[in-house]
Amino acid sequence: MTRSFTLRTALLASVLSVFLLHTAHAASQSGNGHAVSFSAEQVAHGAQIYAGACAMCHGADLEGGHDVPDLSTYFTARWANTPIDQLAGYISRAMPLMAPGTLPPQDTAALVAFLLHQNGVVSATDAPLPMEEARLAKLRFPAPSASSAAATKP
Amino acid sequence: MKRRDLFAASLAAGIMGSTRRGWAATPDAAAALGRTALHGTIPRIVPIRAHADQIMDIKVCLRPFRPAGPRMDVEHVAGKTVVHNYGHGGSGWSLSWGAAYMAVGHAAATLERKVAVIGCGIIGLTSALTAQRAGLDVTIYTRDLLPHTRSVRANGSWTPDSRIALTQQAGPEFARTWEKMARYSWQTYRDYLGMPGNPIDFRDNYTLSDTAPDAADHVPAPADAAKGSFATTGMPQNSAEFAEYASLISDIIPAPELLAGADNPFPVAYARRTPLMIYNFGSYGHLLLEEFHQAGGRIVIREFHSPSDLADLPERVVINCPGYAARDWWNDKSLIPVRGQTSWLPPQPDASYALEYKGAAMISKSDGVMIQGYDMSGLGEMDGVGNSFEHPDRAEAEKAIAIIGDLFTRFQPRAG
Ligand SMILES: Cc1cc2nc3c(=O)[nH]c(=O)nc-3n(C[C@H](O)[C@H](O)[C@H](O)COP(=O)(O)OP(=O)(O)OC[C@H]3O[C@@H](n4cnc5c(N)ncnc54)[C@H](O)[C@@H]3O)c2cc1C
Numbered sequence: 001m002t003r004s005f006t007l008r009t010a011l012l013a014s015v016l017s018v019f020l021l022h023t024a025h026a027a028s029q030s031g032n033g034h035a036v037s038f039s040a041e042q043v044a045h046g047a048q049i050y051a052g053a054c055a056m057c058h059g060a061d062l063e064g065g066h067d068v069p070d071l072s073t074y075f076t077a078r079w080a081n082t083p084i085d086q087l088a089g090y091i092s093r094a095m096p097l098m099a100p101g102t103l104p105p106q107d108t109a110a111l112v113a114f115l116l117h118q119n120g121v122v123s124a125t126d127a128p129l130p131m132e133e134a135r136l137a138k139l140r141f142p143a144p145s146a147s148s149a150a151a152t153k154p
Numbered sequence: 155m156k157r158r159d160l161f162a163a164s165l166a167a168g169i170m171g172s173t174r175r176g177w178a179a180t181p182d183a184a185a186a187l188g189r190t191a192l193h194g195t196i197p198r199i200v201p202i203r204a205h206a207d208q209i210m211d212i213k214v215c216l217r218p219f220r221p222a223g224p225r226m227d228v229e230h231v232a233g234k235t236v237v238h239n240y241g242h243g244g245s246g247w248s249l250s251w252g253a254a255y256m257a258v259g260h261a262a263a264t265l266e267r268k269v270a271v272i273g274c275g276i277i278g279l280t281s282a283l284t285a286q287r288a289g290l291d292v293t294i295y296t297r298d299l300l301p302h303t304r305s306v307r308a309n310g311s312w313t314p315d316s317r318i319a320l321t322q323q324a325g326p327e328f329a330r331t332w333e334k335m336a337r338y339s340w341q342t343y344r345d346y347l348g349m350p351g352n353p354i355d356f357r358d359n360y361t362l363s364d365t366a367p368d369a370a371d372h373v374p375a376p377a378d379a380a381k382g383s384f385a386t387t388g389m390p391q392n393s394a395e396f397a398e399y400a401s402l403i404s405d406i407i408p409a410p411e412l413l414a415g416a417d418n419p420f421p422v423a424y425a426r427r428t429p430l431m432i433y434n435f436g437s438y439g440h441l442l443l444e445e446f447h448q449a450g451g452r453i454v455i456r457e458f459h460s461p462s463d464l465a466d467l468p469e470r471v472v473i474n475c476p477g478y479a480a481r482d483w484w485n486d487k488s489l490i491p492v493r494g495q496t497s498w499l500p501p502q503p504d505a506s507y508a509l510e511y512k513g514a515a516m517i518s519k520s521d522g523v524m525i526q527g528y529d530m531s532g533l534g535e536m537d538g539v540g541n542s543f544e545h546p547d548r549a550e551a552e553k554a555i556a557i558i559g560d561l562f563t564r565f566q567p568r569a570g
Contacts, residue, residue, distance in 0.1 A: 097544055
């Protein structure tokens, strides 16, 4: 568990620094449709849930494995331009695989925020990612850009 | 196959009309078979090196189980004709060609020339090949190719009625459908026997026991009425609910033989031998993919997130083969996960046989020695039911390997 603690601390630090440094050109990252926003608290909370409930299968660095999909580079290609309610819906219905349907909506939103952040998406504002399906349906998973892909390595 | 009562069932099937009897009482059975091994023909068994430090891979998988049997109906969604072909439980490999034959029949009846197949597990791949053989133009859309699918995390042998349905929920009509699928598959597999690399092969499978076939530990546990059933709880509750159809095709499936006394090479009191069809995933998978490409098939790597995504496919007919993933992708909550795990040790081509002992199975295959603890807790068909923890359990793997390892520490190789 020391490992997840370090992960959490490191993440929180990187989340905060990203917020300080990059808010300026956030809008350009958000792809078509409405700009995606999520809060630093959501990302930190998502990181915590991820470490406890997801990392055992999807890997501490979201790298996946031979028999488990990654939630990193290939993942962004699979989900690019997909309405975000579909991703949130998938996580809340199907994950964690051994106990599907057990995540409360705020945890699901936090996990989505965490996945977006880890994949180099910069929040447009500090507003939290909404939990309501109808509002999420207006947002799309941003297509990765070459620079953001390179910038994600923790 | 119902593993737990294999002894009892095969006795009944192999010896027409006879009641279950103890081993000591079976000379008439052996005589009826007329095949006690001739002197000097008892096979030499090379011991399996079953040691946990030889593990090279642990595979975990969820069997896509539906109480009513696989979903094979036709639906109209997003402007497409969708032919479903998923939910084959623990029998997907065995039934694949027969299920594909039925699904493609629905597709062909639309008179469309182009079809999309979703998924490239064993069901998608055989559906795609069967469609090509029916003259159709096929594109596979899939997230993963065969080596990354749940299909290659199977045990890989002929088990056509393993957790395929619940008798009551599937009903008598499905028994007939099952029989057609099983026969068609069996015959198609024969076409791949004896090919280079042995994609499909046979092994002598030894079913071993320290206790007599009619001893209490071979009799399926009586149904616990207090637990209820699928009808009352929405989950299967005991082994007896699971359908058994093997006797419908006993006319074409090689029967088990009793190995009496000196014919039994193993350090156990009771042994039976049954020729078992096996699938060598590596060579068979590559061969199927080669055939698909040679016939002009195309593969598009793509993940679908919602049924409405089908709208932008150029094909108007879709054969849907997502396996367990249909639980979310097609919102089919009737799918019940049945977890299973196999461990893989280095290949032992010198020891090409299979065995089952104390709830563990071993199959020596071209791509490794497979060891699976399929029923180490005495749960029978209920083993793994409702468990979706698709993550390797090393302790479980070591326990299964120890059962096979222990057998061979007591093994006395035959002289000569
Ligand atoms: C431990 C174990 C042992 C078994 N042993 C045997 C045995 O000995 N004999 C036997 O006959 N059967 C056995 N089975 C059962 C057999 O493995 C399954 O029935 C079979 O693999 C199901 O195959 P499938 O093609 O339907 O599914 P899968 O192999 O899961 O393939 C699904 C395909 O669909 C794709 N897909 C899914 N969702 C999407 C999506 N949204 N978008 C795009 N693509 C998608 C996947 O990438 C994949 O290519 C065993 C199962 C287990 C777990």
